[in-house]
Amino acid sequence: MAAEPVNLNEFQELARLALPKMYYDFYAGGAEDEHTLKENVEAFHRITFRPRILVDVSRIDLSTTILDYKISAPIIIAPTALHKLANPEGEVATARAAASCNTIMVLSFTSSSSIEEVAASSNAVRFYQLYVFKKRDITATLVQRAERNGFKALVLTADTPRLGRREADIKNKMITPPLKNLEGLLSTKVSSDTGSNFEADANETMDASLSWKDLEWLRSITNLPILIKGILTREDGKIKAPSDDMSIALFCFPCSLRLKEDSFPFIHSIKAVEVGVAGIIVSNHGARQLDYSPATISALEEVVHAVKGRVPILMDGGVRRGTDVFKALALGAQAVLIGRPVVYGLAAKGEYGVRRVIEMLKDEFELTMALTGCPSVKHITRKHVRTEQERI
Numbered sequence: 001m002a003a004e005p006v007n008l009n010e011f012q013e014l015a016r017l018a019l020p021k022m023y024y025d026f027y028a029g030g031a032e033d034e035h036t037l038k039e040n041v042e043a044f045h046r047i048t049f050r051p052r053i054l055v056d057v058s059r060i061d062l063s064t065t066i067l068d069y070k071i072s073a074p075i076i077i078a079p080t081a082l083h084k085l086a087n088p089e090g091e092v093a094t095a096r097a098a099a100s101c102n103t104i105m106v107l108s109f110t111s112s113s114s115i116e117e118v119a120a121s122s123n124a125v126r127f128y129q130l131y132v133f134k135k136r137d138i139t140a141t142l143v144q145r146a147e148r149n150g151f152k153a154l155v156l157t158a159d160t161p162r163l164g165r166r167e168a169d170i171k172n173k174m175i176t177p178p179l180k181n182l183e184g185l186l187s188t189k190v191s192s193d194t195g196s197n198f199e200a201d202a203n204e205t206m207d208a209s210l211s212w213k214d215l216e217w218l219r220s221i222t223n224l225p226i227l228i229k230g231i232l233t234r235e236d237g238k239i240k241a242p243s244d245d246m247s248i249a250l251f252c253f254p255c256s257l258r259l260k261e262d263s264f265p266f267i268h269s270i271k272a273v274e275v276g277v278a279g280i281i282v283s284n285h286g287a288r289q290l291d292y293s294p295a296t297i298s299a300l301e302e303v304v305h306a307v308k309g310r311v312p313i314l315m316d317g318g319v320r321r322g323t324d325v326f327k328a329l330a331l332g333a334q335a336v337l338i339g340r341p342v343v344y345g346l347a348a349k350g351e352y353g354v355r356r357v358i359e360m361l362k363d364e365f366e367l368t369m370a371l372t373g374c375p376s377v378k379h380i381t382r383k384h385v386r387t388e389q390e391r392i
């Protein structure tokens with residue numbers, strides 16, 4: 001029995017020891033020089049606290065609400081591919097851990113357990129992550145299955161017109177096991193039955209022409225709320241209008257009324273908020289797509305300022321400590337998602353490991369709240385942190 005880890009980084013080391021090198025590299029790796037991969041973590045280190053003292057923190061309430069779902073802490077499971085590489089129970093174990101921690105799991109489009117298996121395994125609140133394939137009916141079929149199986153929201157990952165260059169996978173000649181939800185749906189060489197190099201073949205399958213107007217198509221095939229994952233700039237977060245007052249007025253229109261750029265020439269671009277998304281996830285895909293994209297904690301505030309509270313903003317990338325969760329909330333996120341630590345927990349100790357990863361992060365976050373003088377998540381403000389630019 002491996003030693004009991006005391007933090008998330010120790011889970012990473014246990015996972016490294018437990019997994020074949022090819023699989024560990026698949027989980028741990030990032031794009032190209034892995035500059036952004038390091039930055040995702042290190043940018044958190046450059047933010048310090050402005051703790052307040054003599055606040056009654058004898059009781060701390062970590063809970064929060066995301067899209068009407070009350071969860072025990074602002075820590076959600078990010079969509080990550082192929083959990084069966086980490087543990088034979090795959091995403092089913094992860095979903096059970098999510099349920100026992102009372103949090104949300106976002107199931108990956110490229111999961112190794114099926115939508116139905118995951119739905120049957122626990123009563124966790126589940127969101128379903130989507131890629132849009134050139135063959136739209138494949139994506140539409142999966143949306144319907146997610147709806148039928150009680151998934152509560154869709155997360156459209158929008159930073160993947162093509163897959164980033166993950167050199168470890170290229171060197172290891174990474175072969176993925178079957179993609180359970182795609183069984184029988186793909187006629188290309190991306191085989192769901194025998195396993196394949198999905199990473200390489202996906203470029204032929206993904207719809208690289210996907211653009212903002214296709215959100216209408218997605219909205220037309222589902223009633224589920226849609227979150228967009230992969231936003232890193234203010235331009236993609238907001239309507240660009242001459243004045244904030246004007247854009248606030250526009251947001252008073254009923255949701256069903258679609259504003260057209262040509263009828264409102266002062267709108268230069270129609271982006272996430274206007275197309276009616278239910279939430280935004282500031283993410284660089286765990287640094288697996290575009291190297292030298294910014295660390296997500298560095299990009300967060302820009303998007304927060306643009307969105308002005310109109311929809312909830314979540315973030316992921318590099319969250320490894322409870323202090324990181326606090327920093328993200330102080331800079332305007334409503335919750336964080338964690339990717340790699342979950343698969344490391346799963347690889348090291350199965351469902352129990354995932355539970356421990358979430359519990360540890362919650363414990364650290366609670367301690368941070370106590371030591372900064374914040375008895376509930378509502379008490380966490382911008383004034384509790386100092387970014388590098390603000391250093392004196």
Ligand code: FNR
Nearest residue numbers: 027078079080081108157285286317318338339340
């Ligand atoms: C991912 N991520 C991801 N995102 C997504 O939308 N669909 C997916 O299938 C996957 N698959 C995936 C596999 C692996 C192995 C990793 C590490 C990541 C990205 C994921 O949702 C999330 O954005 C990052 O993992 C967050 O960064 P951290 O927590 O891993 O640092």
